[in-house]
Amino acid sequence: MLALDLPAHPRIVCPMPRTVLVVDDDPHIRQLLVFALGKAGLDTVEAADGEAALAAVEEHEPDLVVLDINMPRMDGLEVCRRIRASGDLPILFLSSRDDEIDRVVGIELGADDYVVKPFSPREVVARVQAVLRRTGGRAPAVSAPAIRHGRLLLDLDGWRAEWGGEPVVLTLTEFSILRTLAAMPAKVFSRDAIIDRLHGPGFAITDRTIDSHIRNLRGKFAALGATDLIETRAGIGYRLGACTG
The missing domain is CATH 3.40.50.2300 (Response regulator)
Incomplete structure:
Protein backbone atom coordinates (compact mmCIF):
# COMPACT_ATOMS: atom_id res chain seq x y z
CA MET A 1 0.00 0.00 0.00
CA ARG A 138 -13.83 43.29 26.69
CA ALA A 139 -10.71 41.54 25.42
CA PRO A 140 -9.78 42.99 22.01
CA ALA A 141 -6.69 41.80 20.15
CA VAL A 142 -5.31 45.32 20.01
CA SER A 143 -5.19 47.31 23.18
CA ALA A 144 -7.55 50.28 23.19
CA PRO A 145 -6.34 53.49 24.79
CA ALA A 146 -7.75 54.76 28.02
CA ILE A 147 -9.77 57.97 28.05
CA ARG A 148 -8.71 60.57 30.59
CA HIS A 149 -10.70 63.73 31.21
CA GLY A 150 -10.08 65.68 34.36
CA ARG A 151 -10.39 63.23 37.26
CA LEU A 152 -12.23 60.68 35.11
CA LEU A 153 -10.42 57.63 33.73
CA LEU A 154 -12.07 55.04 31.48
CA ASP A 155 -10.07 51.87 30.81
CA LEU A 156 -11.58 50.70 27.50
CA ASP A 157 -9.85 47.31 27.57
CA GLY A 158 -10.86 46.45 31.10
CA TRP A 159 -14.24 48.25 31.02
CA ARG A 160 -13.23 50.00 34.24
CA ALA A 161 -14.02 53.51 35.42
CA GLU A 162 -12.12 55.54 38.00
CA TRP A 163 -12.58 58.96 39.58
CA GLY A 164 -9.44 60.45 41.07
CA GLY A 165 -7.89 56.97 41.22
CA GLU A 166 -10.91 55.44 42.98
CA PRO A 167 -12.79 52.66 41.10
CA VAL A 168 -16.47 53.17 40.25
CA VAL A 169 -18.52 50.04 39.55
CA LEU A 170 -20.73 50.61 36.50
CA THR A 171 -23.16 48.46 34.57
CA LEU A 172 -22.44 47.75 30.92
CA THR A 173 -24.93 50.35 29.74
CA GLU A 174 -23.68 53.00 32.17
CA PHE A 175 -20.10 52.47 31.02
CA SER A 176 -21.14 52.57 27.36
CA ILE A 177 -22.99 55.87 27.83
CA LEU A 178 -20.06 57.43 29.65
CA ARG A 179 -17.63 56.17 27.01
CA THR A 180 -19.83 57.72 24.29
CA LEU A 181 -19.79 61.11 26.01
CA ALA A 182 -16.10 60.95 26.90
CA ALA A 183 -15.01 60.05 23.35
CA MET A 184 -16.29 63.46 22.16
CA PRO A 185 -16.33 65.67 25.29
CA ALA A 186 -17.25 68.86 23.45
CA LYS A 187 -20.26 67.33 21.70
CA VAL A 188 -23.79 67.53 23.08
CA PHE A 189 -25.55 64.21 22.46
CA SER A 190 -29.31 64.03 22.16
CA ARG A 191 -31.01 61.10 23.87
CA ASP A 192 -31.73 59.58 20.46
CA ALA A 193 -28.06 59.88 19.50
CA ILE A 194 -27.04 58.08 22.69
CA ILE A 195 -29.55 55.31 21.98
CA ASP A 196 -28.19 54.97 18.43
CA ARG A 197 -24.64 54.67 19.77
CA LEU A 198 -25.69 51.96 22.25
CA HIS A 199 -28.11 49.90 20.18
CA GLY A 200 -28.06 51.11 16.58
CA PRO A 201 -30.64 53.20 14.71
CA GLY A 202 -34.31 52.36 15.14
CA PHE A 203 -33.98 50.63 18.50
CA ALA A 204 -37.13 51.12 20.59
CA ILE A 205 -36.26 52.61 23.96
CA THR A 206 -37.65 55.64 25.76
CA ASP A 207 -35.92 58.90 26.67
CA ARG A 208 -36.78 58.19 30.30
CA THR A 209 -34.52 55.14 30.17
CA ILE A 210 -31.51 57.26 29.17
CA ASP A 211 -32.39 59.80 31.87
CA SER A 212 -32.43 57.00 34.47
CA HIS A 213 -28.99 55.77 33.40
CA ILE A 214 -27.61 59.33 33.55
CA ARG A 215 -29.08 59.75 37.04
CA ASN A 216 -27.42 56.48 38.11
CA LEU A 217 -24.07 57.63 36.73
CA ARG A 218 -24.25 60.95 38.53
CA GLY A 219 -25.20 59.24 41.78
CA LYS A 220 -22.34 56.75 41.67
CA PHE A 221 -19.72 59.40 40.94
CA ALA A 222 -21.24 61.87 43.42
CA ALA A 223 -20.41 59.37 46.15
CA LEU A 224 -16.75 60.17 45.39
CA GLY A 225 -17.31 63.93 45.31
CA ALA A 226 -17.92 64.33 41.58
CA THR A 227 -20.27 67.22 40.92
CA ASP A 228 -19.56 67.92 37.26
CA LEU A 229 -19.49 64.52 35.57
CA ILE A 230 -22.26 65.13 33.01
CA GLU A 231 -23.85 68.40 31.90
CA THR A 232 -27.51 68.67 30.91
CA ARG A 233 -28.24 71.00 27.99
CA ALA A 234 -31.93 71.83 28.31
CA GLY A 235 -33.95 70.77 25.30
CA ILE A 236 -30.92 69.17 23.63
CA GLY A 237 -29.34 66.38 25.65
CA TYR A 238 -26.14 65.63 27.52
CA ARG A 239 -22.40 66.11 27.27
CA LEU A 240 -19.41 65.30 29.42
CA GLY A 241 -18.71 67.82 32.15
CA ALA A 242 -15.36 69.29 33.18
CA CYS A 243 -14.78 66.34 35.54
CA THR A 244 -12.72 68.40 37.93
CA GLY A 245 -14.88 67.67 40.99
Missing part, protein backbone atom coordinates in the same frame (compact mmCIF):
# COMPACT_ATOMS: atom_id res chain seq x y z
CA LEU A 2 1.15 3.47 -0.74
CA ALA A 3 1.42 5.89 2.14
CA LEU A 4 -0.16 9.13 1.07
CA ASP A 5 1.32 12.29 2.55
CA LEU A 6 -1.91 14.18 3.07
CA PRO A 7 -1.86 17.73 4.43
CA ALA A 8 -3.08 18.04 7.99
CA HIS A 9 -6.50 19.56 8.43
CA PRO A 10 -6.27 23.09 9.77
CA ARG A 11 -7.42 23.43 13.33
CA ILE A 12 -10.66 25.33 13.58
CA VAL A 13 -11.06 27.29 16.77
CA CYS A 14 -14.69 28.15 17.54
CA PRO A 15 -15.54 31.03 19.83
CA MET A 16 -16.94 30.05 23.18
CA PRO A 17 -20.73 30.32 23.15
CA ARG A 18 -22.28 32.88 25.44
CA THR A 19 -24.59 31.67 28.20
CA VAL A 20 -27.93 33.29 28.99
CA LEU A 21 -29.82 32.60 32.22
CA VAL A 22 -33.59 32.66 31.60
CA VAL A 23 -35.61 33.37 34.77
CA ASP A 24 -39.41 33.18 34.69
CA ASP A 25 -41.97 31.32 36.80
CA ASP A 26 -43.93 30.41 33.64
CA PRO A 27 -42.41 27.21 32.14
CA HIS A 28 -43.96 27.93 28.73
CA ILE A 29 -42.20 31.30 28.51
CA ARG A 30 -38.91 29.71 29.59
CA GLN A 31 -39.30 27.00 26.96
CA LEU A 32 -40.07 29.59 24.26
CA LEU A 33 -37.06 31.73 25.12
CA VAL A 34 -34.68 28.79 25.53
CA PHE A 35 -35.68 27.55 22.07
CA ALA A 36 -35.30 30.99 20.44
CA LEU A 37 -31.96 31.73 22.12
CA GLY A 38 -30.68 28.24 21.27
CA LYS A 39 -31.57 28.77 17.61
CA ALA A 40 -29.44 31.93 17.76
CA GLY A 41 -26.44 29.90 18.94
CA LEU A 42 -26.59 30.82 22.60
CA ASP A 43 -26.29 28.41 25.52
CA THR A 44 -29.05 28.71 28.11
CA VAL A 45 -29.72 27.93 31.76
CA GLU A 46 -33.19 28.07 33.33
CA ALA A 47 -34.49 29.17 36.72
CA ALA A 48 -38.13 29.18 37.85
CA ASP A 49 -37.84 31.67 40.74
CA GLY A 50 -35.60 34.31 42.25
CA GLU A 51 -33.76 32.06 44.68
CA ALA A 52 -32.97 29.55 41.93
CA ALA A 53 -31.80 32.45 39.75
CA LEU A 54 -29.26 33.63 42.33
CA ALA A 55 -27.99 30.07 42.75
CA ALA A 56 -27.67 29.70 38.96
CA VAL A 57 -25.68 32.94 38.72
CA GLU A 58 -23.19 31.56 41.24
CA GLU A 59 -22.99 28.10 39.65
CA HIS A 60 -23.01 28.86 35.93
CA GLU A 61 -21.61 32.44 35.74
CA PRO A 62 -23.83 33.42 32.79
CA ASP A 63 -23.00 36.27 30.42
CA LEU A 64 -26.49 37.77 30.68
CA VAL A 65 -29.73 37.27 32.63
CA VAL A 66 -33.21 37.52 31.11
CA LEU A 67 -35.22 38.24 34.25
CA ASP A 68 -38.98 38.36 34.81
CA ILE A 69 -40.03 41.16 37.16
CA ASN A 70 -43.26 39.64 38.48
CA MET A 71 -42.41 36.38 40.25
CA PRO A 72 -43.69 34.99 43.55
CA ARG A 73 -41.54 34.85 46.71
CA MET A 74 -38.65 36.93 45.37
CA ASP A 75 -39.46 39.22 42.45
CA GLY A 76 -37.09 40.24 39.69
CA LEU A 77 -36.38 43.66 41.20
CA GLU A 78 -35.01 42.05 44.36
CA VAL A 79 -32.98 39.57 42.30
CA CYS A 80 -31.54 42.51 40.36
CA ARG A 81 -30.65 44.32 43.60
CA ARG A 82 -28.74 41.29 44.86
CA ILE A 83 -26.92 40.72 41.56
CA ARG A 84 -25.98 44.39 41.38
CA ALA A 85 -24.62 44.27 44.94
CA SER A 86 -21.83 41.99 43.76
CA GLY A 87 -21.18 42.82 40.12
CA ASP A 88 -22.24 44.21 36.75
CA LEU A 89 -23.73 41.12 35.08
CA PRO A 90 -25.96 42.40 32.22
CA ILE A 91 -29.70 42.09 32.92
CA LEU A 92 -32.66 42.29 30.53
CA PHE A 93 -36.01 42.58 32.31
CA LEU A 94 -39.28 40.98 31.24
CA SER A 95 -42.40 42.74 32.52
CA SER A 96 -45.94 41.40 32.23
CA ARG A 97 -47.36 44.88 32.76
CA ASP A 98 -46.93 47.85 30.44
CA ASP A 99 -46.05 49.79 33.58
CA GLU A 100 -43.51 52.58 33.19
CA ILE A 101 -42.87 52.60 36.95
CA ASP A 102 -41.69 48.99 36.83
CA ARG A 103 -39.43 49.71 33.90
CA VAL A 104 -37.93 52.88 35.38
CA VAL A 105 -37.32 51.19 38.75
CA GLY A 106 -35.63 48.32 36.92
CA ILE A 107 -33.37 50.67 34.99
CA GLU A 108 -32.55 52.61 38.15
CA LEU A 109 -31.50 49.34 39.78
CA GLY A 110 -29.05 48.79 36.95
CA ALA A 111 -30.88 46.73 34.31
CA ASP A 112 -29.49 47.15 30.81
CA ASP A 113 -32.74 46.75 28.90
CA TYR A 114 -36.33 45.53 29.21
CA VAL A 115 -39.06 43.90 27.11
CA VAL A 116 -42.79 44.09 27.87
CA LYS A 117 -44.98 40.98 27.64
CA PRO A 118 -46.45 39.82 25.36
CA PHE A 119 -43.23 39.94 23.36
CA SER A 120 -41.81 38.56 20.16
CA PRO A 121 -39.07 35.97 20.82
CA ARG A 122 -37.15 37.55 17.94
CA GLU A 123 -37.19 40.89 19.74
CA VAL A 124 -35.84 39.33 22.94
CA VAL A 125 -33.09 37.55 21.00
CA ALA A 126 -32.19 40.78 19.16
CA ARG A 127 -31.94 42.74 22.41
CA VAL A 128 -29.92 39.99 24.09
CA GLN A 129 -27.51 39.93 21.16
CA ALA A 130 -27.19 43.73 21.22
CA VAL A 131 -26.11 43.64 24.87
CA LEU A 132 -23.76 40.69 24.31
CA ARG A 133 -22.13 42.45 21.35
CA ARG A 134 -21.21 45.27 23.67
CA THR A 135 -19.70 42.85 26.17
CA GLY A 136 -17.78 41.07 23.40
CA GLY A 137 -15.25 43.89 23.23
Whole structure:
Protein backbone atom coordinates (compact mmCIF):
# COMPACT_ATOMS: atom_id res chain seq x y z
CA MET A 1 0.00 0.00 0.00
CA LEU A 2 1.15 3.47 -0.74
CA ALA A 3 1.42 5.89 2.14
CA LEU A 4 -0.16 9.13 1.07
CA ASP A 5 1.32 12.29 2.55
CA LEU A 6 -1.91 14.18 3.07
CA PRO A 7 -1.86 17.73 4.43
CA ALA A 8 -3.08 18.04 7.99
CA HIS A 9 -6.50 19.56 8.43
CA PRO A 10 -6.27 23.09 9.77
CA ARG A 11 -7.42 23.43 13.33
CA ILE A 12 -10.66 25.33 13.58
CA VAL A 13 -11.06 27.29 16.77
CA CYS A 14 -14.69 28.15 17.54
CA PRO A 15 -15.54 31.03 19.83
CA MET A 16 -16.94 30.05 23.18
CA PRO A 17 -20.73 30.32 23.15
CA ARG A 18 -22.28 32.88 25.44
CA THR A 19 -24.59 31.67 28.20
CA VAL A 20 -27.93 33.29 28.99
CA LEU A 21 -29.82 32.60 32.22
CA VAL A 22 -33.59 32.66 31.60
CA VAL A 23 -35.61 33.37 34.77
CA ASP A 24 -39.41 33.18 34.69
CA ASP A 25 -41.97 31.32 36.80
CA ASP A 26 -43.93 30.41 33.64
CA PRO A 27 -42.41 27.21 32.14
CA HIS A 28 -43.96 27.93 28.73
CA ILE A 29 -42.20 31.30 28.51
CA ARG A 30 -38.91 29.71 29.59
CA GLN A 31 -39.30 27.00 26.96
CA LEU A 32 -40.07 29.59 24.26
CA LEU A 33 -37.06 31.73 25.12
CA VAL A 34 -34.68 28.79 25.53
CA PHE A 35 -35.68 27.55 22.07
CA ALA A 36 -35.30 30.99 20.44
CA LEU A 37 -31.96 31.73 22.12
CA GLY A 38 -30.68 28.24 21.27
CA LYS A 39 -31.57 28.77 17.61
CA ALA A 40 -29.44 31.93 17.76
CA GLY A 41 -26.44 29.90 18.94
CA LEU A 42 -26.59 30.82 22.60
CA ASP A 43 -26.29 28.41 25.52
CA THR A 44 -29.05 28.71 28.11
CA VAL A 45 -29.72 27.93 31.76
CA GLU A 46 -33.19 28.07 33.33
CA ALA A 47 -34.49 29.17 36.72
CA ALA A 48 -38.13 29.18 37.85
CA ASP A 49 -37.84 31.67 40.74
CA GLY A 50 -35.60 34.31 42.25
CA GLU A 51 -33.76 32.06 44.68
CA ALA A 52 -32.97 29.55 41.93
CA ALA A 53 -31.80 32.45 39.75
CA LEU A 54 -29.26 33.63 42.33
CA ALA A 55 -27.99 30.07 42.75
CA ALA A 56 -27.67 29.70 38.96
CA VAL A 57 -25.68 32.94 38.72
CA GLU A 58 -23.19 31.56 41.24
CA GLU A 59 -22.99 28.10 39.65
CA HIS A 60 -23.01 28.86 35.93
CA GLU A 61 -21.61 32.44 35.74
CA PRO A 62 -23.83 33.42 32.79
CA ASP A 63 -23.00 36.27 30.42
CA LEU A 64 -26.49 37.77 30.68
CA VAL A 65 -29.73 37.27 32.63
CA VAL A 66 -33.21 37.52 31.11
CA LEU A 67 -35.22 38.24 34.25
CA ASP A 68 -38.98 38.36 34.81
CA ILE A 69 -40.03 41.16 37.16
CA ASN A 70 -43.26 39.64 38.48
CA MET A 71 -42.41 36.38 40.25
CA PRO A 72 -43.69 34.99 43.55
CA ARG A 73 -41.54 34.85 46.71
CA MET A 74 -38.65 36.93 45.37
CA ASP A 75 -39.46 39.22 42.45
CA GLY A 76 -37.09 40.24 39.69
CA LEU A 77 -36.38 43.66 41.20
CA GLU A 78 -35.01 42.05 44.36
CA VAL A 79 -32.98 39.57 42.30
CA CYS A 80 -31.54 42.51 40.36
CA ARG A 81 -30.65 44.32 43.60
CA ARG A 82 -28.74 41.29 44.86
CA ILE A 83 -26.92 40.72 41.56
CA ARG A 84 -25.98 44.39 41.38
CA ALA A 85 -24.62 44.27 44.94
CA SER A 86 -21.83 41.99 43.76
CA GLY A 87 -21.18 42.82 40.12
CA ASP A 88 -22.24 44.21 36.75
CA LEU A 89 -23.73 41.12 35.08
CA PRO A 90 -25.96 42.40 32.22
CA ILE A 91 -29.70 42.09 32.92
CA LEU A 92 -32.66 42.29 30.53
CA PHE A 93 -36.01 42.58 32.31
CA LEU A 94 -39.28 40.98 31.24
CA SER A 95 -42.40 42.74 32.52
CA SER A 96 -45.94 41.40 32.23
CA ARG A 97 -47.36 44.88 32.76
CA ASP A 98 -46.93 47.85 30.44
CA ASP A 99 -46.05 49.79 33.58
CA GLU A 100 -43.51 52.58 33.19
CA ILE A 101 -42.87 52.60 36.95
CA ASP A 102 -41.69 48.99 36.83
CA ARG A 103 -39.43 49.71 33.90
CA VAL A 104 -37.93 52.88 35.38
CA VAL A 105 -37.32 51.19 38.75
CA GLY A 106 -35.63 48.32 36.92
CA ILE A 107 -33.37 50.67 34.99
CA GLU A 108 -32.55 52.61 38.15
CA LEU A 109 -31.50 49.34 39.78
CA GLY A 110 -29.05 48.79 36.95
CA ALA A 111 -30.88 46.73 34.31
CA ASP A 112 -29.49 47.15 30.81
CA ASP A 113 -32.74 46.75 28.90
CA TYR A 114 -36.33 45.53 29.21
CA VAL A 115 -39.06 43.90 27.11
CA VAL A 116 -42.79 44.09 27.87
CA LYS A 117 -44.98 40.98 27.64
CA PRO A 118 -46.45 39.82 25.36
CA PHE A 119 -43.23 39.94 23.36
CA SER A 120 -41.81 38.56 20.16
CA PRO A 121 -39.07 35.97 20.82
CA ARG A 122 -37.15 37.55 17.94
CA GLU A 123 -37.19 40.89 19.74
CA VAL A 124 -35.84 39.33 22.94
CA VAL A 125 -33.09 37.55 21.00
CA ALA A 126 -32.19 40.78 19.16
CA ARG A 127 -31.94 42.74 22.41
CA VAL A 128 -29.92 39.99 24.09
CA GLN A 129 -27.51 39.93 21.16
CA ALA A 130 -27.19 43.73 21.22
CA VAL A 131 -26.11 43.64 24.87
CA LEU A 132 -23.76 40.69 24.31
CA ARG A 133 -22.13 42.45 21.35
CA ARG A 134 -21.21 45.27 23.67
CA THR A 135 -19.70 42.85 26.17
CA GLY A 136 -17.78 41.07 23.40
CA GLY A 137 -15.25 43.89 23.23
CA ARG A 138 -13.83 43.29 26.69
CA ALA A 139 -10.71 41.54 25.42
CA PRO A 140 -9.78 42.99 22.01
CA ALA A 141 -6.69 41.80 20.15
CA VAL A 142 -5.31 45.32 20.01
CA SER A 143 -5.19 47.31 23.18
CA ALA A 144 -7.55 50.28 23.19
CA PRO A 145 -6.34 53.49 24.79
CA ALA A 146 -7.75 54.76 28.02
CA ILE A 147 -9.77 57.97 28.05
CA ARG A 148 -8.71 60.57 30.59
CA HIS A 149 -10.70 63.73 31.21
CA GLY A 150 -10.08 65.68 34.36
CA ARG A 151 -10.39 63.23 37.26
CA LEU A 152 -12.23 60.68 35.11
CA LEU A 153 -10.42 57.63 33.73
CA LEU A 154 -12.07 55.04 31.48
CA ASP A 155 -10.07 51.87 30.81
CA LEU A 156 -11.58 50.70 27.50
CA ASP A 157 -9.85 47.31 27.57
CA GLY A 158 -10.86 46.45 31.10
CA TRP A 159 -14.24 48.25 31.02
CA ARG A 160 -13.23 50.00 34.24
CA ALA A 161 -14.02 53.51 35.42
CA GLU A 162 -12.12 55.54 38.00
CA TRP A 163 -12.58 58.96 39.58
CA GLY A 164 -9.44 60.45 41.07
CA GLY A 165 -7.89 56.97 41.22
CA GLU A 166 -10.91 55.44 42.98
CA PRO A 167 -12.79 52.66 41.10
CA VAL A 168 -16.47 53.17 40.25
CA VAL A 169 -18.52 50.04 39.55
CA LEU A 170 -20.73 50.61 36.50
CA THR A 171 -23.16 48.46 34.57
CA LEU A 172 -22.44 47.75 30.92
CA THR A 173 -24.93 50.35 29.74
CA GLU A 174 -23.68 53.00 32.17
CA PHE A 175 -20.10 52.47 31.02
CA SER A 176 -21.14 52.57 27.36
CA ILE A 177 -22.99 55.87 27.83
CA LEU A 178 -20.06 57.43 29.65
CA ARG A 179 -17.63 56.17 27.01
CA THR A 180 -19.83 57.72 24.29
CA LEU A 181 -19.79 61.11 26.01
CA ALA A 182 -16.10 60.95 26.90
CA ALA A 183 -15.01 60.05 23.35
CA MET A 184 -16.29 63.46 22.16
CA PRO A 185 -16.33 65.67 25.29
CA ALA A 186 -17.25 68.86 23.45
CA LYS A 187 -20.26 67.33 21.70
CA VAL A 188 -23.79 67.53 23.08
CA PHE A 189 -25.55 64.21 22.46
CA SER A 190 -29.31 64.03 22.16
CA ARG A 191 -31.01 61.10 23.87
CA ASP A 192 -31.73 59.58 20.46
CA ALA A 193 -28.06 59.88 19.50
CA ILE A 194 -27.04 58.08 22.69
CA ILE A 195 -29.55 55.31 21.98
CA ASP A 196 -28.19 54.97 18.43
CA ARG A 197 -24.64 54.67 19.77
CA LEU A 198 -25.69 51.96 22.25
CA HIS A 199 -28.11 49.90 20.18
CA GLY A 200 -28.06 51.11 16.58
CA PRO A 201 -30.64 53.20 14.71
CA GLY A 202 -34.31 52.36 15.14
CA PHE A 203 -33.98 50.63 18.50
CA ALA A 204 -37.13 51.12 20.59
CA ILE A 205 -36.26 52.61 23.96
CA THR A 206 -37.65 55.64 25.76
CA ASP A 207 -35.92 58.90 26.67
CA ARG A 208 -36.78 58.19 30.30
CA THR A 209 -34.52 55.14 30.17
CA ILE A 210 -31.51 57.26 29.17
CA ASP A 211 -32.39 59.80 31.87
CA SER A 212 -32.43 57.00 34.47
CA HIS A 213 -28.99 55.77 33.40
CA ILE A 214 -27.61 59.33 33.55
CA ARG A 215 -29.08 59.75 37.04
CA ASN A 216 -27.42 56.48 38.11
CA LEU A 217 -24.07 57.63 36.73
CA ARG A 218 -24.25 60.95 38.53
CA GLY A 219 -25.20 59.24 41.78
CA LYS A 220 -22.34 56.75 41.67
CA PHE A 221 -19.72 59.40 40.94
CA ALA A 222 -21.24 61.87 43.42
CA ALA A 223 -20.41 59.37 46.15
CA LEU A 224 -16.75 60.17 45.39
CA GLY A 225 -17.31 63.93 45.31
CA ALA A 226 -17.92 64.33 41.58
CA THR A 227 -20.27 67.22 40.92
CA ASP A 228 -19.56 67.92 37.26
CA LEU A 229 -19.49 64.52 35.57
CA ILE A 230 -22.26 65.13 33.01
CA GLU A 231 -23.85 68.40 31.90
CA THR A 232 -27.51 68.67 30.91
CA ARG A 233 -28.24 71.00 27.99
CA ALA A 234 -31.93 71.83 28.31
CA GLY A 235 -33.95 70.77 25.30
CA ILE A 236 -30.92 69.17 23.63
CA GLY A 237 -29.34 66.38 25.65
CA TYR A 238 -26.14 65.63 27.52
CA ARG A 239 -22.40 66.11 27.27
CA LEU A 240 -19.41 65.30 29.42
CA GLY A 241 -18.71 67.82 32.15
CA ALA A 242 -15.36 69.29 33.18
CA CYS A 243 -14.78 66.34 35.54
CA THR A 244 -12.72 68.40 37.93
CA GLY A 245 -14.88 67.67 40.99
